[in-house]
Amino acid sequence: MSYKIKSRIWIESEDNVLLGEGRVHLLKAIDETGSLSKAAKSLNISYKKAWQLLDSVNKSAKKPVTINSIGGKGGGGAQLTKYGKSLIKAFDEINKNCWAFLDEQLSKIEHL
Amino acid sequence: MSYKIKSRIWIESEDNVLLGEGRVHLLKAIDETGSLSKAAKSLNISYKKAWQLLDSVNKSAKKPVTINSIGGKGGGGAQLTKYGKSLIKAFDEINKNCWAFLDEQLSKIEHL
């Protein structure tokens, strides 16, 4: 049984985490459900945690990543901005490339 | 001010963490000081944490990474094995390559 190489990448802004794997999952769930509370339920995390993550994302980003509305039809909701979608796309691509890169590096430890 | 990409890589064996950045730092300090307690002090971590890390490393590795001795001249000590040194070398190289790789990926977010 050989060793495996694992990795985590994330994007920072002024030493604050902007996007990591968990945050991207949350943003994708918001995009699918249209609300933060439904996204939290779909990910089986508490609303509190989801809200804290989203708040941190929007505070770290240069431009809004979601538009959140309170009240009104359906009680309100959250929507990804175009900017948010482009951030997710960039993260996913870099992350995928990183995995592929590390796969190539496996040869450096297969003899150990 | 632009975003930054950060990363962490680690090597796993049977779903146990074998080597990460912290563990590599500890092993290098052991190599320099010849003892686990001195290594812990030099890294400003508790002996307990250092011991737990080293124990986990040696339990996850296929072959011993350190040889630990109790009692005797100087009270005992810990020494890196050749195998441990080769693991560190491989980790460092892969990690360095990963940083360089992610530097190249920066162009994918510099417009965001």
Added chain:
DNA sequence: TTTCGTTATATCCAATCAAATATAACGAAT
């Protein structure tokens, strides 16, 4: 103006994690 489901926030409690402390076991040297 009442209803509704949501965002936003505070509070409390449990659980997990880290630090600090204490102590035994060890073996070469004296």
Added chain:
DNA sequence: ATTCGTTATATTTGATTGGATATAACGAAA
């Protein structure tokens, strides 16, 4: 035998984290 500094381990305390709960604010629609 005693000393010494180390490895190895348990215990306790404190800090941080996360979950659960409660509640206010909101605004469109009925």
